[in-house]
Amino acid sequence: MNDTAHQQYLVKLLRDVPDFPQPGIIFKDITPLLANPRAVQIVVSEIVRHFKDLRIDAVAAVEARGFILGAMIAQGLNVPFVPIRKAGKLPFHKLTEEYALEYGRAAIEMHTDALPKGARVLIHDDVLATGGTATAAGNLVNRLGAVVAGYSFVINLSFLAGEKNLRSSFLIDPHYLVKV
Ligand code: AMP
Numbered sequence: 001m002n003d004t005a006h007q008q009y010l011v012k013l014l015r016d017v018p019d020f021p022q023p024g025i026i027f028k029d030i031t032p033l034l035a036n037p038r039a040v041q042i043v044v045s046e047i048v049r050h051f052k053d054l055r056i057d058a059v060a061a062v063e064a065r066g067f068i069l070g071a072m073i074a075q076g077l078n079v080p081f082v083p084i085r086k087a088g089k090l091p092f093h094k095l096t097e098e099y100a101l102e103y104g105r106a107a108i109e110m111h112t113d114a115l116p117k118g119a120r121v122l123i124h125d126d127v128l129a130t131g132g133t134a135t136a137a138g139n140l141v142n143r144l145g146a147v148v149a150g151y152s153f154v155i156n157l158s159f160l161a162g163e164k165n166l167r168s169s170f171l172i173d174p175h176y177l178v179k180v
Pocket of ligand 1: 126129
């Protein structure tokens with residue numbers, strides 16, 4: 001399949017849920033995609049293929065939906081998986097970043113021993129919306145002395161400024177499979 005065929009195939013497996021989790025938000029639900037092993041394989045292998053020559057040392061992914069494919073991408077790249085969790089969930093010493101969401105505010109955390117200094121990190125999540133979560137994740141990586149080497153998403157909500165924000169904050173063009 002070429003890129004357009006991939007995109008058309010994947011778009012059919014993403015469900016729009018209007019007014020979730022609050023009025024006015026159209027939630028992009030990836031559970032139909034996760035229910036399709038062939039689609040999951042296409043998504044993971046496409047992301048692994050894109051990043052395999054970019055000297056990635058670790059994949060950091062954001063709770064909760066980012067964990068699902070993020071762990072598979074880390075396996076595919078044969079590098080460690082680093083969980084970034086909502087505040088209060090990680091058990092060991094950690095750093096915290098607060099940020100604004102498309103809906104509300106949040107804080108995410110990473111263990112202080114998660115990454116060696118200078119490690120080149122790929123950050124993964126399912127959806128890029130405003131880029132607030134991805135920026136906070138990148139800040140955690142940088143605060144540990146590691147480097148954000150790439151961003152990967154399944155879906156880019158291009159009517160929001162996430163892509164532009166990551167370009168200006170991290171000088172990185174995020175990789176994504178579907179743009180809506
Ligand atoms: P943001 O920080 O605004 O880029 O939002 C990204 C985070 O919120 C990701 O973890 C997404 O899973 C989630 N998210 C934001 N907006 C949506 C949406 N419309 N549909 C699904 N997930 C969303």
